[in-house]
Amino acid sequence: MKEKTQVSDIDRSLYDFRYEEDERDYLGSGITPEIIKEISEEKNDPEWMREFRLRSLEIYNKTPMVDWGPSIEELDVDNIVTYIRQKSRMNTDWDDVPDDIKNTFERLGIPQAERESLAGVGAQYDSELVYHNVRKEVAESGVVYTDLESAMHDEKYADIIKEHFMKLVPPTDHKFAALHGAVWSGGSFVYVPAGVHLDIPLQSYFRLNAKGAGQFEHTLIILEENSYLHFIEGCSAPKYYEAGLHAGCVELFVGKGASLRYSTIENWSKNMFNLNTKRAIVSEGGKIEWVSGSFGSHVSYLYPMSILNGKGARAEFTGITFAGEGQNLDTGAKIVHNAPDTSSYMNTKSISKSGGISTFRSSVTVNEKAVGSKSSVSCESLMLDGISRSDTIPAMDIRTDKCDIGHEAKIGRISDEAVFYLMSRGLSEEEAKAMIVRGFADNVSKELPLEYAVEMNNLIGLEMKGSIG
Amino acid sequence: MTKLNKLPAPTYGWLGVNYAERELSDNKAELVSVSEGSLVKADITSDARYELSAQENKELTVIMYISDEDKRVDVSAKAESGSKLTVVQVFDKGARTAAQLTADIADSAELRLIQLYIGGADTVSEINPVLSGYSSSFKADIGYLLEGEDKLDINLIADHKGRKSISEINVSGVLADTSDKTFKGTIDFKNGASGAKGAEKEDVLLLSEKVRNKTVPLILCAEEDVEGSHGASIGRINEEHIFYMQSRGIPEDKIYELTARSKTDRIIKLIGDEETVSRINKTLGRSDDDE
């Protein structure tokens, strides 16, 4: 029971708003300006941020719920405050972490210390160390990588944050963007100066876990001209929170000729409503590459959007979604071509199993100015049984003739021939199917750093065994 | 305003593709039933209501030439087992129409749909075949040629319920001037439609920088053993194509002319009926023997 000794209390002082059980009545249903003010005070917000939060709350109260997509009826929107106040309540005891998650850690081969850290149970061990090392190397290159809250109080960055914060995803965007604006907390700020090419990927999970934040985190990344960054968000181990709402926000500003790769392997625990908003705006000659794997959560709405605002800007989106039992994952991407000679490329795969629902949803908009633009979308879905569901809902809105827009989609199942072939070489049916599914997912795994690709493949293996979820 | 052409699985509201809103009056036309004969032609210039039925193992072809403004054309069709029902609908220039075609396709029956929209001013057209029978099939070839301020909204939903049912949807068209087109095509595999196959394709040639094209191809699937696909290609003619044709001496404007024409020619060839074809050619300002 050596592991047990490493379990310690999380530092509650940082994010726990001190709303104890007995305060529940006071909070009532819905969020009030008072609650927001209290959050703001707790975080020692600058004045503009306090106002921003309050304005966002007004917008939140006025904005209707989405009228498309998976049902989020089970989400108690009227009592959304419950989710907010429980935000930091990652499990306090390793024993309370559900077995399926423990098993997943086990099978993924994640060290005990890190498991506990990921589950929000333990203090930070290896990851904290690694994080510090990363930070040293990064700092030497002139890159700023810090948490948004402290950056906001640093006079060097205060203005730049005020200038960019929720400008790309305004609180008016949708109800949960407004909620985010009101209650956001934690997250990363990355600033890459002109011409800096950062070779090592920055990994946000060190950050997130270091602070125990994660449900309403805000990520703001600014790349100046001709810089390069690979940012990796999350990891393939499940993050478990008791209360199941995640409404994070990611804003990426890609400067002229700059290139940003943003990779996510998301594996929220399966009680989570993941209503995340991610958006990038790309200047002339710049490039955004999204690599996205969605494995976790109960319900997801996730469509990273790329706004190609400068001539020759490019966007690539590579995604995989695996929906198992009890999951309804509505994922895809949005592309807006706003300037001449812009190009976009989307390649997605989705898998549905054991009653899971996966939906690929996308939009490609080519505006009048976007002459000479090209877009190519390809999506493929795999049904692993007859009780699951897989929908494909793409849309293209084209407003100029001088463009070349292609789209293709396929849906089907694993071919019996392929399974038979592999079985004839000695694989069991389960292994054969897992192998085929891994092959199906290789559009994403080959875009990931090796250790993540390995973890993702393990994850697929686990899902195929049906031992989790 | 009435909401028509509802997308069976709504998506982002700001795209404006979830439905089409139009002023709609009641369809007061008397119901016309057609189930006898092999070829029936109808010249539709006002509200119309049809009930078509291809009887067991029989073949029936109905050609509807729809012209003149502001009308509703509602067709309810039934292809009984083993039958083949062919429905040809030509929407003439200026035919501001709210059209609806629903169909039930029984075991081994086929619904063959051929539609040509020549302009159409402001037309909303919904097509909803239900492939309820074993091995039932739906084959649609749809073409459009829009210019000026033409506006067209098509919502096609193929519901696969029967085992081994097959749908094949081919759409091609040309948009010029400030025309505005929305094509929503859904293949919906219901649970139980094992062995079903559905394929959908749209090919849009854009000829003016002021056009507006929306393409929304859905596949909904609740059955494992199916094969579904859709494809769309929108824009100008690609460079490789142009080079190939130019290398045979054909100048660029002629390449566009030929290609644009090929989109409607494809549909005209399928219609076959001489009288109808000649009427279409007249509308298009072409002579019949101008091959």
Next chain:
Amino acid sequence: MQRNDTMSELLKIEDLTAGAPDKELLHGVTLTIGTGETHVLMGPNGAGKSTLGCTIMGSPEYRITGGKIIFDGEDITDEPADKRARKGIFLSFQNPIEIAGITLSEFLRNALEQITGKRMKLWDFKKKLKAAMELLEMDTAYADRDLNVGFSGGEKKKAEILQLLVLEPKLAILDETDSGLDVDAVKTVSKGIDEYKNRTGGSLLVITHNTKILEALSVDKTHILSAGKIAAEGGAELVDEVISGGFEKYIVGK
């Protein structure tokens, strides 16, 4: 075979440099083909043979950065492909494009009318097309099929030669027309090329890797292209040398 040098220059390429927007592929190629001559262009993979063929035809994929292309006494360096075709250049593509919606017959009739500048009676055209198809042992039903759509590799190549026979250019560039064809198909295609040669006396630039397609032709000159440059030139004998000895000794930089 006697020729007068001054009259015979049909195609003259002078110090041509060209390539993709980001990479030069031809580094100063000079080559002259006389009227009625048959030239062979050989070289290892990636030497720039197809680039040269496509550049002569005016492909927008390649940009000319230096030098000139003179055809029939006129500078065509900046002319678009359709003008070149109307002047009498033809390229048999290595990978012909599929064009849905336009039938082979419709396409070819339009092309012929553009090249000759004359409207042709449908009946006369059909006759001409049918004769050419029969010579190439093509099923005449292909005339009414969409151009190259669903054609096998062999059928596509035959359809290229069919176009050659109908359009009767002054210069035909055959870009690996024989590749991927079985022995019988090569024979048929060769028969078509012979027919073109005999009937029109046109010039040929044959890009190939083997001798089968050359058997019935009398080769006037052979050019070896390596790394974007002409590495060697000679007569018909050079073809056999290359076939038996390989390209090694011509490869630039070795």
